[in-house]
Amino acid sequence: MDRFVAVIKTSFKQQFQYRWTFAVSIFTQPILLLLNLILFKSIYSFNGTDVIKGYSLEQMVWYFTSFMVVNSFVWNAIAREISYNIISGDMAIDLLRPMPYFRVIIAESVASRIIAQVMDLLPGMVIYSLIIFPYFLTPVSILRFLPVVLLAAAINHLYSFMLGMTAMSLKNNNSIIWLNDLFIYVAGGALIPMEFYPGWLNAILDFLPFKYIIYWPIQFFLNKESTWQAGAYLRILGLQLFWVIILYIGSKIMWRTLVKKFCSAGG
């Protein structure tokens, strides 16, 4: 555990040098927020309604900003880093370290998320709230949101690790990473609230992990009515935990199998 914390500290110091890179969202997200505000104001007014698919205008606009909030917890570059390390030949050195590669890469990612919270999320929330205030947020809803988003982060980190390992046989796995982005965007509900999807599609997507990485954390952040029931809350946490266990076992099996076949190249 001490070594894990030490890697987090070192990565934090390294990545904090690029802290303004993390802070770019402070400038970019208000642009997106304004664009969505204009777009949905126009749609709501043209439709002559206050609620579309269970979302008020404020919640609809915040849906897309919530994706950024959730991303500040769940996003990682693990898959790309593994691919880069394999192509550049750095993986051979990483494997010689006195700490499992899995822990090193997770620790580095945790460090980057801490910086994202401090440099990106906190100041960002102040600015976004000045544009359109999130009246739906309550202290209780924030407390309910945190475990959900932390488990979402765990799912995404494990999933990204498995995705990154495909580079061990493919070398350049950029296309697989794009495929992952596609799944996250479509199957995770990052592009549009999933209530717009047909029922059958939502039923299928319930069996995949992507909804539990993006859509459900957003629902809890928006404090939607569907999240108020204790039963629903525990069901989501349970399903997230299920995916964490499945992906953890999967990543361990995949690592053991692929690392034996791994042949260092590049450099």
Place this chain on the structure above:
Amino acid sequence: MRKIFRLFELFIWNSRLAIARSMEYKFNFILGSFISIVFSSIGPVLQYLIFTQTKGFPGWNLDQIILFQGVLLIVLGLRTMFFGELQGFVYQLVRRGDFDRLLLKPYPPMGIILASGFSMSSLGSILGGLVITVYSIIKLELHVGIIQCGLFVLFIAAGLALFMALDVLFACIVIILVQMGRLNEFFNFIARFGEYPLSIYPNALRLAFITVVPFAVWVNIPAQLLLGSFDAYMLYSLVFCFAFLFVCLKVWGLCLRKYTSAGG
């Protein structure tokens, strides 16, 4: 003129290299092209979902908005094809200190930068956009004449010139600030204002997108042309578009004078 021709030759040379590089990882290239096509269909599908479950945007029906999405895919695809690698190229040049070497070459540095942006990754987007646009033209029973086609191509070219201008501005900021990661995000988000019909914007913004920041040339005007409407404001946008590029090139000249070496 001779310099421009030689820069065009350089662009062709760089493009060939980029294609050869893409082919090095064949599986990655094939899967990437397939994903690019799937990605391309997302925009129209989302609009379909919005339009079938709400009344949509003022002034547009479902078929018209699908045509709009088709044009958007063509424009974004062409942008990526011509300038897709440009932002990464500029970042690397300045960080590694290679930009100094570029200054010694017998071509304008911006010319070399603009000739180095080719990317194959958007092929699927362009093909998808063409299919959707042709499908929408047939579905809407539009009559597209030679003049309309000519104007369509002209405005698409103007749109690419505007993207070029934004990339010049991007390069200006990078050579002055050096370390500014995710700056491309900022530019991409700004450009997203051009991806929606003008009718959703308040009047002041609508006027701005036709004149000072003529984002209307990207999709709005080409789509309107295909739908058979032509207005004088479109010509203003064309003029403002090239004026914007001219101003950005002047700013580049000023930034170049202030440039101090970095990286290495």
